[in-house]
Amino acid sequence: MNSQHKNYDVIIIGAGHNGLVNACYLQKAGLNVLVLEKNDWIGGAAVSRELTPNILYSNCSYVCSLFRPEIMRDLELPKHGLQIIGIEGGTTFTQDGRYLANYRNYHSKRREMARFSVKDSEAYERYSRDVTRQCRFIQPLLMRTAPDPASFKSKDIGEIFYLIKQFNELSPDQMAETIRFWTMSISDYLDEYFENDVIKASLALSGIIGTALGPMSPGTAYVLLHHYMGEVDGSIGSWGYARGGMGAITQALSSSFKSFGGELITESEVENILIKNNQAKGVALKNGNEFYSSNIVSNADVKRTFLKLVDDKFLPPSFVKKVKNFKIRGSSGKVNIGLDSMPDFPAVPKGDPCIKGDIHFTDSIERMEKAYDDWKNGTWSKDPFLDMMIPTATDPTMAPPGKHFMSCFVQYCPPKVYGKDWTQEKKEAFGETVIKQIEDYSPGFREKIIHMEIRTPKELEDEVGLTEGNIFQGELTFDQLLFNRPVPGYAQYRSPLKGLYICGSSTHPGGGVMGAPGRNAAIEILKDLKKPTSHARSAYEVI
Amino acid sequence: MKKELIKSKSNFNNPLKKTPFYEKFSSQMTQGYWYDWSGYKAASIIQDQELEYFAIRSTTSLFDISPLIKYRIKGKDTEKFLNKLTVRNVILQKNNTVQYTLWCNDDGHVLDDGTLFKFSEFDYRLCCQERHLPWLLDTAIGFDIELFEETDLVAGLSIQGPTSASVLNNAGLSIINTLKPFDFVTIKKNILISRTGFTGDLGYEIFLPNQLANNFWDKIWEAGKYLGIKAIGFNALNIARVETGFIVANSDFITAEHAIRNNRTRNPDEIGLSWMVDMSKPFFNGKDAIVKIRKNNLSKYVFAALEIDGKEPADGAIIYHDKKHEVGIITTATWSPTAKKSIALASMKLPYGQKIKSNLWVEIYALRELEYYKMMKKVSIVKTPFVKLKRRTLTPPLKN
Amino acid sequence: MKSYDVIIIGAGHNGMAASIKLAKTGRKVLILESSSEFGGMASSNILLNDNVNQPLPHLINHLCSKSIKDLDLIKYGLKTKNFFIPSISVDKNQNYISFSGSYGSQIDGIDSNEKANWEKLKKRMFFQANLLKKFLYKSPINRENNSLFDKLDFLKTGINLRIKGREEFQEFFRMMLMCVADILEEEINNDLLRGLLAFDATLGINLGPRSPTSYMGLLYRLAGEFNGAQGAQIFPEGGIPKLIETFYKSSTSAGVEFIFKNEAKNLIFENNKVTGIKTQNGEEFFADIVLSSVSPIKTFFDFIGPQRLDTGLLREIKSLRYKGNVSKLNLLLNKIPKSSFLSNEQLSARITYTPSINHVEENFNPSKYQQLPEDPNFELLFPSIIDETNINDNGIIASIIIQNTPYSLKDGWDSSKKLLYSKIMLTLEKIFPDIKKSVLASKLISPLDIETIFNVPGGHWHHSELQIDRMYSLRPVFKYSSYRTPIHGLYICGAGTHPGGGISGKSGINAANQIIKDQKQNNHYYEKRID
Numbered sequence A: 001m002n003s004q005h006k007n008y009d010v011i012i013i014g015a016g017h018n019g020l021v022n023a024c025y026l027q028k029a030g031l032n033v034l035v036l037e038k039n040d041w042i043g044g045a046a047v048s049r050e051l052t053p054n055i056l057y058s059n060c061s062y063v064c065s066l067f068r069p070e071i072m073r074d075l076e077l078p079k080h081g082l083q084i085i086g087i088e089g090g091t092t093f094t095q096d097g098r099y100l101a102n103y104r105n106y107h108s109k110r111r112e113m114a115r116f117s118v119k120d121s122e123a124y125e126r127y128s129r130d131v132t133r134q135c136r137f138i139q140p141l142l143m144r145t146a147p148d149p150a151s152f153k154s155k156d157i158g159e160i161f162y163l164i165k166q167f168n169e170l171s172p173d174q175m176a177e178t179i180r181f182w183t184m185s186i187s188d189y190l191d192e193y194f195e196n197d198v199i200k201a202s203l204a205l206s207g208i209i210g211t212a213l214g215p216m217s218p219g220t221a222y223v224l225l226h227h228y229m230g231e232v233d234g235s236i237g238s239w240g241y242a243r244g245g246m247g248a249i250t251q252a253l254s255s256s257f258k259s260f261g262g263e264l265i266t267e268s269e270v271e272n273i274l275i276k277n278n279q280a281k282g283v284a285l286k287n288g289n290e291f292y293s294s295n296i297v298s299n300a301d302v303k304r305t306f307l308k309l310v311d312d313k314f315l316p317p318s319f320v321k322k323v324k325n326f327k328i329r330g331s332s333g334k335v336n337i338g339l340d341s342m343p344d345f346p347a348v349p350k351g352d353p354c355i356k357g358d359i360h361f362t363d364s365i366e367r368m369e370k371a372y373d374d375w376k377n378g379t380w381s382k383d384p385f386l387d388m389m390i391p392t393a394t395d396p397t398m399a400p401p402g403k404h405f406m407s408c409f410v411q412y413c414p415p416k417v418y419g420k421d422w423t424q425e426k427k428e429a430f431g432e433t434v435i436k437q438i439e440d441y442s443p444g445f446r447e448k449i450i451h452m453e454i455r456t457p458k459e460l461e462d463e464v465g466l467t468e469g470n471i472f473q474g475e476l477t478f479d480q481l482l483f484n485r486p487v488p489g490y491a492q493y494r495s496p497l498k499g500l501y502i503c504g505s506s507t508h509p510g511g512g513v514m515g516a517p518g519r520n521a522a523i524e525i526l527k528d529l530k531k532p533t534s535h536a537r538s539a540y541e542v543i
Numbered sequence B: 001m002k003k004e005l006i007k008s009k010s011n012f013n014n015p016l017k018k019t020p021f022y023e024k025f026s027s028q029m030t031q032g033y034w035y036d037w038s039g040y041k042a043a044s045i046i047q048d049q050e051l052e053y054f055a056i057r058s059t060t061s062l063f064d065i066s067p068l069i070k071y072r073i074k075g076k077d078t079e080k081f082l083n084k085l086t087v088r089n090v091i092l093q094k095n096n097t098v099q100y101t102l103w104c105n106d107d108g109h110v111l112d113d114g115t116l117f118k119f120s121e122f123d124y125r126l127c128c129q130e131r132h133l134p135w136l137l138d139t140a141i142g143f144d145i146e147l148f149e150e151t152d153l154v155a156g157l158s159i160q161g162p163t164s165a166s167v168l169n170n171a172g173l174s175i176i177n178t179l180k181p182f183d184f185v186t187i188k189k190n191i192l193i194s195r196t197g198f199t200g201d202l203g204y205e206i207f208l209p210n211q212l213a214n215n216f217w218d219k220i221w222e223a224g225k226y227l228g229i230k231a232i233g234f235n236a237l238n239i240a241r242v243e244t245g246f247i248v249a250n251s252d253f254i255t256a257e258h259a260i261r262n263n264r265t266r267n268p269d270e271i272g273l274s275w276m277v278d279m280s281k282p283f284f285n286g287k288d289a290i291v292k293i294r295k296n297n298l299s300k301y302v303f304a305a306l307e308i309d310g311k312e313p314a315d316g317a318i319i320y321h322d323k324k325h326e327v328g329i330i331t332t333a334t335w336s337p338t339a340k341k342s343i344a345l346a347s348m349k350l351p352y353g354q355k356i357k358s359n360l361w362v363e364i365y366a367l368r369e370l371e372y373y374k375m376m377k378k379v380s381i382v383k384t385p386f387v388k389l390k391r392r393t394l395t396p397p398l399k400n
Numbered sequence C: 001m002k003s004y005d006v007i008i009i010g011a012g013h014n015g016m017a018a019s020i021k022l023a024k025t026g027r028k029v030l031i032l033e034s035s036s037e038f039g040g041m042a043s044s045n046i047l048l049n050d051n052v053n054q055p056l057p058h059l060i061n062h063l064c065s066k067s068i069k070d071l072d073l074i075k076y077g078l079k080t081k082n083f084f085i086p087s088i089s090v091d092k093n094q095n096y097i098s099f100s101g102s103y104g105s106q107i108d109g110i111d112s113n114e115k116a117n118w119e120k121l122k123k124r125m126f127f128q129a130n131l132l133k134k135f136l137y138k139s140p141i142n143r144e145n146n147s148l149f150d151k152l153d154f155l156k157t158g159i160n161l162r163i164k165g166r167e168e169f170q171e172f173f174r175m176m177l178m179c180v181a182d183i184l185e186e187e188i189n190n191d192l193l194r195g196l197l198a199f200d201a202t203l204g205i206n207l208g209p210r211s212p213t214s215y216m217g218l219l220y221r222l223a224g225e226f227n228g229a230q231g232a233q234i235f236p237e238g239g240i241p242k243l244i245e246t247f248y249k250s251s252t253s254a255g256v257e258f259i260f261k262n263e264a265k266n267l268i269f270e271n272n273k274v275t276g277i278k279t280q281n282g283e284e285f286f287a288d289i290v291l292s293s294v295s296p297i298k299t300f301f302d303f304i305g306p307q308r309l310d311t312g313l314l315r316e317i318k319s320l321r322y323k324g325n326v327s328k329l330n331l332l333l334n335k336i337p338k339s340s341f342l343s344n345e346q347l348s349a350r351i352t353y354t355p356s357i358n359h360v361e362e363n364f365n366p367s368k369y370q371q372l373p374e375d376p377n378f379e380l381l382f383p384s385i386i387d388e389t390n391i392n393d394n395g396i397i398a399s400i401i402i403q404n405t406p407y408s409l410k411d412g413w414d415s416s417k418k419l420l421y422s423k424i425m426l427t428l429e430k431i432f433p434d435i436k437k438s439v440l441a442s443k444l445i446s447p448l449d450i451e452t453i454f455n456v457p458g459g460h461w462h463h464s465e466l467q468i469d470r471m472y473s474l475r476p477v478f479k480y481s482s483y484r485t486p487i488h489g490l491y492i493c494g495a496g497t498h499p500g501g502g503i504s505g506k507s508g509i510n511a512a513n514q515i516i517k518d519q520k521q522n523n524h525y526y527e528k529r530i531d
Helices: A017-028 A069-074 A106-114 A118-142 A154-168 A172-183 A186-191 A197-207 A220-228 A247-259 A302-309 A317-325 A365-376 A424-441 A457-464 A516-528 B002-007 B022-028 B049-058 B078-085 B133-139 B164-170 B174-178 B210-223 B234-244 B287-295 C013-024 C065-070 C112-137 C148-163 C166-175 C180-187 C191-202 C215-222 C239-253 C296-304 C311-318 C357-368 C413-431 C447-454 C506-520
Strands: A003-007 A010-013 A033-036 A049-052 A055-057 A084-086 A090-093 A099-101 A240-242 A263-265 A270-276 A279-285 A290-292 A296-298 A332-339 A358-360 A385-389 A404-411 A449-455 A500-502 B033-037 B040-045 B060-064 B069-074 B097-104 B110-120 B123-128 B146-149 B154-160 B184-187 B191-194 B203-209 B229-231 B301-308 B318-321 B325-336 B341-349 B360-368 B371-382 C002-009 C029-032 C087-090 C096-100 C106-108 C257-259 C264-270 C273-279 C284-292 C327-333 C350-353 C378-381 C396-402 C439-445 C490-492
Touching (some): A010 A279, A049 A332, A049 A449, A055 A404, A069 A516, A090 A197, A118 A154, A118 A172, A118 A220, A197 A365, A365 C357, A385 A424, B022 B040, B049 B060, B060 B210, B078 B123, B078 B133, B154 B164, B154 B210, B174 B184, B301 B325, B301 B360, C002 C013, C013 C029, C013 C065, C013 C239, C013 C284, C106 C112, C112 C148, C112 C166, C284 C506, C296 C311, C396 C413
Parallel strands (some): A003 A290, A010 A296, A296 A500, B060 B229, C284 C490
Antiparallel strands (some): A279 A290, A332 A449, A358 A385, B110 B123, B154 B203, B191 B203, B318 B325, C327 C396, C327 C439, C350 C378
């Protein structure tokens, strides 16, 4: 057995964005950090890959909004080339040939909605006020470690009082609103504001993206919030593209990491984490190498970390059971397409920027919910919900002039079809379902395809290592949020084993390319190692 | 319907609509100071803000009020509906008069203020700053009325200033001579003339079908040729309205459906409009809450009109008591060219501004060539209007 | 002039419960009922044929000892069978488990491993339900009731929870908003048992077992108890009509006056203060307090009227989800049906057709789109077999409650009833091969029928949807969750108020307590004022 005797202060498993954020903060604090990545590329699910010559694909995550500006500043990511560009539009096509566009301009947006319902176009004002209130409530919590309510430590009690104080600052009516918001389905929530199906559908979609719930499931209003609480340059709820694709984020992180003196090794898949006397000792790689450190941070999800990388015998059975019970459900697939030219959407007038943003073909909540029913039955949706984008319409650096990369996020798609593994045939049928839906609204679309990559949750799991291919590393239901994420009692990035930490999206505050879990975990680790944390600024104040 | 929707134009390239008077104003505009008034292009300044102000106070000014949101309410239960919606009693309002009014939400917090034109007990027009269709339609549940927005159908022009009556007379509209303040008259071709305005001066507002706008303008312009008629933008008007002590929604108070933060909403008592609330009429929106607020003294703020020492404008300045404790904020401030004073409207935390009216100061930061002059100026609480003009109410109006 | 201290609208169990509490304090109480019978949705005005009727509910699981004591029900003749009604969960292949005692203290048909799993889960659920139970008997905390004293209950519950240990504490906060399916799949393996629990958690509300927050439905059920036996379902001797009669007797003995067939039509109020009620036939009754036990939709829209409601409140009332999804099928059989696999004794159980979680979930799916389920889940009870006193010459009654049959159907109820009936019969025949031949009469009551028969908008069991976002302080709406309304002196106490459904009289008792408290304190709320 080949072992490497260089001693590291910390070894991080996985070079996803959270792993890299974590690595940067630790390295910047003066620790000696090693990041191990199993693939020959880095970035996990935030990557830009040239899957066909000259076209870069954001083939996993495809838009960015949640990535915290505080982290970008702390780690000097702009200096390392990261730029986030705001998205210009967005549209929902209807089955009867109409479209509802979404623009950045307030009045343009209002008038668009007014084409479907004047009342709704004005009700949007109240709706967005109420959702903004919820965002403002949640935002300060993202960059804090969740307290353990069962603990009597002064730190936890203090943090609980902070939460209570935050909540108490709301008026009684707003408290009631907040409780309702967190427990309602997005469908019921929207019914309280809007009357038009298309408008409701265009707003409901944020309530289901990436989650194994339908728009009529309670709890989806919170999922909507999770997508809204991000910001691009202070405009809450708006989304952006990373210039050069989502890989630009992880490239900047890795460059920042290296500039602080960190070491990153690719093609090094960790076989298991070495444990001795209840204390992490190092990692053993598939290729036989071993690296030693008494602090191991796993960027993998909680299931992969504790059920695959750590031997059961080292962990308390009750903890293992809780991890097994953690819900990670693959519910979405992706079809990534290289295009010869920009697709036509005859419903939209020429030059309208709404197709530069997110494009949807699901015009009613009922269709979304039916798509979810298919998934519950064990198969992919026959009339899926697509969140489609053409980043190259905004960012010319990703493809040669005239050529385009199109990202289709597809909901719902199970990790197994009727309990059986995906086959090539099924995969193609799944891709065909998607192409067909697009073609209904964009005649001649099929002819423009140069290259296509179909990704089911299985590919996402095999390649990136996300259990069941769930993009959030775990469902965003209330039982798995805050102090319950990933499991009660271990929501502070630590594990039952000394020196073993987790920093992926399985932890608070959860998924989306946010970076906050990695940063929060770094702070906890630094506290354990009695190192300064002053280089990690606290969350920008929400006023 | 479906076809029309399919063909409809993209909304991205025309976020701001043009009003029927747009061509008239833009042809005189020299610098292109436009702003967004409820989704319409409206002028801030046409040529020169000061001269435009003096047109209001010494000759005649023309201001485009087409972007005012206008709702028409008709039907059997119109008065019942309006009495539920607003805090004043519309039954007491006479036909062909205008009522300044406001409406509240459940908590007694102000949703908006506006003017109500009564054609008959079954036909009203409500003009306001903001769009309120969902609130109005939800309030209308249980009432037999028809309610629709007519903003895009009706153009509006405000003709204000001491010579305005003469201009209208020159234009053949001598019918206005009998109008008392808040009266209106509808003449042929559905042109409505009311003796109202936002300037505290002699003045009239005209509402007319869009297609008549251009001709009407030409007629008035011609009639005012020798009477100093001038097209003006909002900035000039804004000075005049502060001199009169009029408040503007979302400038002097935050409307209840917009406020994101706690404690930003205000009840009528807190914005100086308690006189409007008619507690003797039956139920209206917010009545239960206002009863409670008044009974338990729950109001926390008071509206105040301030005169400030010196001549520096004090927009957004913090008001202090004894130069130490923050007790309020100035919502709008201006130099009054007529009164030759620095004046302001403010929101103050009780009991300051009501029981404690002395030893009040504002902190002004005046930036002059990249250096701040930091000043503590004494303020005194006064009664509005800052500028009171007899000609405003004289009937028949003074003519020049 | 007919003058009372309190007029109660509706002679349902909540109305009667409130009347008993109020009359006992010496108040002169009148109950106005639109139909000819007391009992509201539990009344027996559903006739199967000329001689036989079977009310909507057939079992009780929420009539707590406190209600029984408070309302003197034993004194007025409440007797129950001396056993708890077991449940038998069956599938179409003659598999079944029998679930007996107070909520599954004994289960037959599962192995010992599974029994241990169940015991563990049950213990935890009972503990959690118990914590919540005490909140059922109180006015919720809200804008008006929010003194430190009121908040103390939360602190006490928190402490009780914490001293139970770290594990229970954590599990409580984790499980509270989960879907029942996840919890069941974590802990137990038997499909029939899971199916039964999934069914119990979601019966009567518009959620499937995979909808988050559906676990709360199960806890709600378990918060009910009988003589200290948590989650016990009992059958009152003589059936539900007899139980309702004890409410009535207790009420009349306390001096409450009943007027039947006289529907309250308009509230009379002046100066924002209620003074009485005008009925459909023009009579007027006067009182300082009017307590409405009908649906909040009806109270706010019909009695108060949209014109008198603040627009924000009106919006909230308008957005209440009040459409029911439970139907009732009553059958009259000429003989005790013979089951191909259940013994005759087992026919005195509640038989549920709940083969698995997925089955319950798949049944829920079409209801979202106003369609009927393919293979409906239901629970079946033979009241005449459980209780000899219930047997009559006319035949044997089968009382069936069918889940996921929405109020509004895309195909309309008229044409769908036959279909639903045949679907149920298809399943029944798998259990009782000869049942079809022995049906003498049948009556299917859809939520739409419930609306018309019982005057409940939407035909919802709980008057309005009993989900977390409309529970406790949020029921029926946050501002009026202490049984009060914007009209001074008008109170509400139906199932649409906290704590909601189940024949328990709790909402009525809580509302009565609130009235007594308000009058005693001469609460600002109750004060007269001039408008």
